[in-house]
Amino acid sequence: MHLKNSIDVPSFASPNGELIAETIGHTAGGSVHHSVAQITLPPSKASRAHYHPQHEESYYILAGKGELHLGDEVQSVKVGDTILIPANMVHQIRNLATSRENLVFIAVCVPAWTVNCSVFLDE
Numbered sequence: 001m002h003l004k005n006s007i008d009v010p011s012f013a014s015p016n017g018e019l020i021a022e023t024i025g026h027t028a029g030g031s032v033h034h035s036v037a038q039i040t041l042p043p044s045k046a047s048r049a050h051y052h053p054q055h056e057e058s059y060y061i062l063a064g065k066g067e068l069h070l071g072d073e074v075q076s077v078k079v080g081d082t083i084l085i086p087a088n089m090v091h092q093i094r095n096l097a098t099s100r101e102n103l104v105f106i107a108v109c110v111p112a113w114t115v116n117c118s119v120f121l122d123e
Contacts, residue, residue: 002024002031004023004024004028004030005023006021006023006038009021009028014047014048015048016045016046016047017041017042018040018041018047019039019040019042020037020039021037021038021040022035022036023038025037025109025113026113026114031112032111033110033111033112034108034109034110034112035109035113036106036107036108037113038104038107039106039107040102040104041094041095041102041103042095042102043095043097043100043101043102044095044097044098045094045095046093046094046095047091047092047093047094048092048120048122049090049092049120049122050090050121051087051088051090051091052085052088052109052117052119053087053088053117053119054111054117055087055111055113056084056085056087056109056110057085057107057108057109057110058082058083058084058085058108059077059083059093059106059107060081060083060105060106060108061077061078061080061082061083061103061104061105062105063079063101063102063104064078064095064097064104065077065078065079065097065103066094066096066103067093067094068083068091068093068094069091069092069093070083070089070090070091071089071091090121093105
């Protein structure tokens with residue numbers, strides 16, 4: 001059985017300030033076919049705009065509220081929302097809070113996320 005709590009796994013911070021704790025996947029073990037990570041985005045921070053050529057991704061919002069850019073669409077997101085991000089779809093998520101409230105969500109990637117699976121628009 002592969003059972004991990006996001007508090008117990010090593011996490012890393014992206015250059016944009018996202019705190020990423022992968023609990024299942026290539027790095028965390030347990031699966032090569034999909035990955036699961038808890039991502040914490042501090043107030044006023046955003047992920048870099050990017051896409052995954054071969055990976056489908058889903059977000060499930062656990063805490064906070066934010067704004068998701070998905071292709072040409074912009075949508076507000078809040079606790080309980082689930083979002084499907086198809087392969088090759090440019091996306092970026094932003095925490096709209098200006099103080100104290102983190103945006104926390106689960107990200108699931110199929111196939112499992114790797115450090116090289118993202119193409120960033122600002123490179």
